[in-house]
Amino acid sequence: MQIETNSLQKETKAHGDYKFPVLVSYESLRKYEAGSFMWHWHPEIELTLITSGKILYKINNEEYKLKEGDAIFCNAGIMHSGSMIEGSNCDYIATTFDPKVIYGFEDSIIYSKFVKPIVQDFYFPSIVFDGSEEWHREVIQIIKELIEINASKSEEKELEIVICLQKFWKVIFAHRKNIPQPALESNIDFERLRSIITYIELNYENKITLDDIASKISLCKEECCRLFKRSMNTSIFDYIIQFRIEKSAKLLKDSEKSITEIAQSVGFNDANHFAKLFKREKGVSPREFRGK
Numbered sequence: 001m002q003i004e005t006n007s008l009q010k011e012t013k014a015h016g017d018y019k020f021p022v023l024v025s026y027e028s029l030r031k032y033e034a035g036s037f038m039w040h041w042h043p044e045i046e047l048t049l050i051t052s053g054k055i056l057y058k059i060n061n062e063e064y065k066l067k068e069g070d071a072i073f074c075n076a077g078i079m080h081s082g083s084m085i086e087g088s089n090c091d092y093i094a095t096t097f098d099p100k101v102i103y104g105f106e107d108s109i110i111y112s113k114f115v116k117p118i119v120q121d122f123y124f125p126s127i128v129f130d131g132s133e134e135w136h137r138e139v140i141q142i143i144k145e146l147i148e149i150n151a152s153k154s155e156e157k158e159l160e161i162v163i164c165l166q167k168f169w170k171v172i173f174a175h176r177k178n179i180p181q182p183a184l185e186s187n188i189d190f191e192r193l194r195s196i197i198t199y200i201e202l203n204y205e206n207k208i209t210l211d212d213i214a215s216k217i218s219l220c221k222e223e224c225c226r227l228f229k230r231s232m233n234t235s236i237f238d239y240i241i242q243f244r245i246e247k248s249a250k251l252l253k254d255s256e257k258s259i260t261e262i263a264q265s266v267g268f269n270d271a272n273h274f275a276k277l278f279k280r281e282k283g284v285s286p287r288e289f290r291g292k
Contacts, residue, residue, distance in 0.1 A: 020158055021098035022165075024150040029055065029082065029090045033282075036083030038246070039197060044096040045119070046074040047168070049143050053090035057082045059126040060190040066128070071140050073127040073172065076119045079194060080126075093147055101162050102169050114173055127172060127179055135175055142168045189227055192217040196228060196236070204244055205267050210236065244268065245281045252290040259286045 021044065029035050039058075048057070049071045057064045057072055059080045066072060074080050076099060084090060099119050103111035118124055129136040146164040149157055195217050200208065213236065214224040228236045244266040251262045263274035278286045 020101075022095070022101060022150075022158075022161055023097070024093065024095045024147060027092050027094055029053075029084050033246070033249075034083075035087065035089070037081060039079050039081045041077055041079045042096065043076050044098050045076050046080075047095040047097075047143055047146075048072050048074070049093045049095075049140070049147065051091045051093060053088055054085045055082050055090040055092065056085050061193070062126065064126075064128050066130070069131070069140070071129040071143050073129070075121075075125050078125045079190070079197075095143065095146060095150075097165060102166055114169065118173065118176065124176065124179070133175075135171060139168060139171055142171070192219065192227060196224070200236075200240055200243060204240065204247065205265060207267070208240060240267075241277055242281060245278055248274070248278065248286070249282065249289065252286055259290075262286070 029037070048066075050066050050068050052068050054065060054067050057066050057080070059072075059074055059078060064072065065085060082090075099115050103115045105111070129139045131137060131140075142164055146161055146168075149160045149164060154160060196213055199213060199216050203212075210221045210224065214221045217224065219227065225236060228234075228239070234242070248262050248266045248268075251257060251265065252259075255262070257265070259275070260271040263269075263271045266274075268274035268277075275286055278289070282289055284292075
């Protein structure tokens with residue numbers, strides 16, 4: 001399986017519902033193809049607690065190696081991905097929530113004074129809680145408390161969860177000025193990277209050239225390739241192949257189209273070449289994958 005996203009790399013999975021936009025989910029990297037979840041974003045904030053193993057967690061251009069007991073805050077609307085380290089599994093609990101559960105309604109004092117300065121700050125994409133600061137322990141304890149409350153059958157569960165999230169917010173707000181900010185150059189590079197990924201998302205069905213991509217972000221072709229390789233640890237064209245294969249895998253399971261039709265619909269002109277690349281990526285042929 002893989003995270004489902006739309007054409008702008010936004011995750012389509014619902015995180016809670018309108019009545020209570022909070023979701024606590026128990027996750028494992030082993031359930032994802034190749035032991036990693038792909039780049040995506042969502043308007044909700046995400047708190048992730050590592051319960052076993054290690055994970056290479058990427059947020060914008062930053063990489064974090066998180067171990068059991070660590071936690072990470074990923075701000076609203078920020079691109080992120082995660083993968084195994086040395087092929088070993090990682091289990092984690094992800095809590096995603098709409099920040100409105102903290103402030104209630106737009107233009108409230110809570111929103112304008114305490115929430116907006118963080119959720120609308122592009123230079124505040126993430127915080128790692130690894131015990132290197134004394135206050136990290138307090139945050140991790142709050143996250144664990146939230147998870148325990150969610151698993152309980154308390155009649156006041158939703159209220160207690162909101163109180164936990166507000167406690168969490170109070171702590172990070174108090175320490176926000178002491179958290180290192182990413183370099184400006186890093187953020188410019190990330191915006192370029194996001195533009196490349198979005199362009200691929202919108203045009204994967206058609207022929208994509210390096211000239212097209214480079215002109216989109218106003219860089220020369222060589223620097224465009226270096227930026228992508230440095231940030232994504234893969235080449236642009238390998239990423240395009242992987243992306244097309246992921247799209248074809250969904251069509252193989254969810255549609256009645258022939259393999260040739262599917263190959264053409266995701267940007268492959270040659271069905272035999274498509275089958276060869278599919279087997280390289282998935283370990284089985286398209287026909288075998290469809291029959292599973």
